Structures are given as C-alpha cells and as structure tokens.
Amino acid sequence: MLGKLKKAFVLLIIGVISGGSIYLVNELTWELIRDNQIKLEEKQYSVIFEDGVNFEATVLEGDISKKVEVYDESLNLLGYIFKGTRVNNYGRITVLVGINVDNEIEQVVIASTNNTPNNVQIIKSKYIMNFDGQSVNSEINYDAKTGASYTYASIQEVIEDSITYYLNEGGE
Amino acid sequence: MTKLQNLTKGFFKENPIFVYLLGMCPSLAVTGSFETALGMGILVVFVLTLSNVAISIFRNLIPTEVRTPAYIVIIATFVTIVQMLTNAFALDLSIALGVFIPLIVVNCLILGRAEAFASKNSIIDSAIDGFGMGLGFTLGLVVIGIFREFLATGGIMYGIYLPFFVDAPVTLFSLDWIINLFATDFAITDYGLKIFTSPAGAFMSIGLILSFINFRRLRKERKINIEKQKMIEEKKRIALEKKKAKEALVKAGAE
CATH class of the missing domain: 1.20.5 (Single alpha-helices involved in coiled-coils or other helix-helix interfaces)
Incomplete structure (x- = not known):
C-alpha cells in the first residue's frame, strides 16, 4: 500500500511540475500567440478578398463562430467571411468561407488544421479552388472522390453552414 | 567514455538517423527544405536536452513500473513548451512543421535516450548526451534537407521560416550563377526534380x-x-x- 502511495505521489509531483511549467510558459507567451493568430487571420482575410482593407468582425454563437464584413478603401462592402471550426479524426480544422455581394463564393481557405501538411496541400491546391465563383443560390459542386476524407468533409460542412447562415441572415 | 566522446558520439558513430534509423517520421516528413529540417532539429535538441536533464534528476525517484508514463509526461511537457515558444516567436516555422511538432513526443530517439541513458547517468552526462544526440539528429535532418531542396530547386534558401539573423529570405547557394556564365535567362528552379519535395x-x-x-x-x-x-x-x-x-x-x- 505504501509503495502504491509512493508511486502515486511521485507521479503527482511530476504532473504538478509539468503543469506549473506549462502554465508559466503560457503566461509568458499567450499574448504573443494571440497577436500572431490575429495577424495570420487578417492576412487570410486579405487572401480571400484581395481589395479588402477594413475588416469588421462579429463573434457568433453556433456552427459559425465568426462573421467578418469586408470593405475596400472607399468603404464599399465587398462581402462576408464566415469562420467555422470542426473536430474530426485528425483533430481541429478551422475554415474561412468568403462570400461576395454577388452571392458567389469568393474563396475558401483552411485557416488551421492538424492533418498532415502534404494531405492539406493536395486538398488546397486541387480541390478547394474549385469552389471559387460558385453561386450560393444553386447547388454547390463538391468533389465526390475527396468527399471521403475527413478534412474535406469538414470543409464541406463549414461551407454549407456558411451558405445557410448567409442566406438566412443575409450577412446580418 | 570522456565528456567529449559523449558529446560527439551522436554526430557520426552513433548518428540517430543514419546509424540507428531512429526518428524516421520527421526525417521523412519535414526535410522538404533545409530550413524546416534545421527548425525541427533545433526543437528536438531543446526537447532532448531538457527531457534528459529532467529524467536524470528524477531517475532515483521514479518507480520502475511507472517509468514509461512518467517519461512521456516529462517529454510531453517540454514538447508543449516548445510548441508555445514556436507559435510565439517563429509562427511560420510552426505552420510549416504543423502536426510534426506535437509528434516529437513519440519520437523514439527521445524516449530511447531517456530509457537507455538519462535514467542511468548523472545530470551533466545526460545533458551532454541529449545535446550531442540532438545535434547528431539535426545534422542528419539537415543533410537530408539540403539534399532534397538542392535536387528539387537547384539552390538552398534561408529566412522563409526561421526569422533569425536575416530580415528577408536569402539564397545560401544556387547553381544559377554558374549556369548563367554560359547561358542567360536560365532559372535552375524550372529544371528541379520536384519529386524530391x-x-x-x-x-x-x-x-x-x-x-x-x-x-x-x-x-x-x-x-x-x-x-x-x-x-x-x-x-x-x-x-x-x-x-x-x-x-x-x-x-x-x-x-
């Protein structure tokens, strides 16, 4: 019994030291990480809408976690970006869906994912660009072959949720 | 074994990649370029040295029956720390390495050195072993990275992912200037063997x-x-x- 208690105590000590160290480093770095993430996300907004300069973000509750209104230099509304996060067998995946004022998908971007980078690269370069220009009022064409992958299925879900939100709320 | 022998054994004689074939997952996955290989190597040096030191400190306290989970917790702690630091100070490298940073936890080299060396030796020797083996691992990754990047692009770049010492990406080496002595408007990247990426x-x-x-x-x-x-x-x-x-x-x- 004493032996078991000793083992448990040693593991507890190791756990406490580990947790403490992670907490300390987190305290030192979380602001930098947050700033980096914001910068990265704004960079991705500019990739979706090339002329976008001003971004007004609204945090939402539900399947779509953020809505961003994108304006150009003259403050003309260019469109909306919807952010959705899903958890699949590869972990978390965050997708940004841009819809312009002409009711077309401007661009779809994978903001972050835990999947193998090479797989993501293939999905990005071969399949995601096919969404560009598709009308949100008609049936969206998804690639049937790629649809079998978890990553692509999650992207599909976020696109569908974004379109549903856009059509129901009209970007409001 | 002297301290110098302990430090240098991982470079060639006991190189983790080329002699023991350990840590092959990152060796295959993140050596597409010299810079990502170097970045991963630096992270492994950090984790391996510190985990060896921590395991050596606790070696007489950790009961034999639970040593593997205890080692994993210690290694995972340093990997989490290294991931936070990379996210804070080298975001591009963190994005480039992606899931392979958390996967350092299951790198057999790190657990192998913990089990074979750090759990039986003093703190100083364990630190030297971890640092030396980490450098040997980095050397292996960098050799593969240079080989692949050179064959794929005809040159070696620095400054894309590692934001240290340079403000903008620089070409460390390229075949362009040699070929341009004989032919103008020649870009070696057009003739690279892309399969190597x-x-x-x-x-x-x-x-x-x-x-x-x-x-x-x-x-x-x-x-x-x-x-x-x-x-x-x-x-x-x-x-x-x-x-x-x-x-x-x-x-x-x-x-």
Missing part, C-alpha cells in the same frame, strides 16, 4: 544517402580487412623465415 522523394533521398554511407563504411571495412590480411600474411612469412633460419642454424650446428 514529395514523400516519395523523401524515401528516395534517405535511401540514396544511406546507401552512400553504407558503401563508404563497407569500403573502409574491406580496406581494413585487406590490411589485416596482409599483416597476417607478413607475420606468417616472417615466422616461416624465422623457422627456416632456426632450422638452418640447428642443421649447421649439428654438422
């Missing part, structure tokens, strides 16, 4: 490098064996001559 190229690169290393090792061993054989034959000849001379002496004495 893919996973298939990673296997091919490691195969080629390992076969070259083994070829050199076997040639060296063969040379040593031939030398040994020659020495044995020479000794035999000398012994035979001595024997003959002795017999001649005995014969002359008898006469």
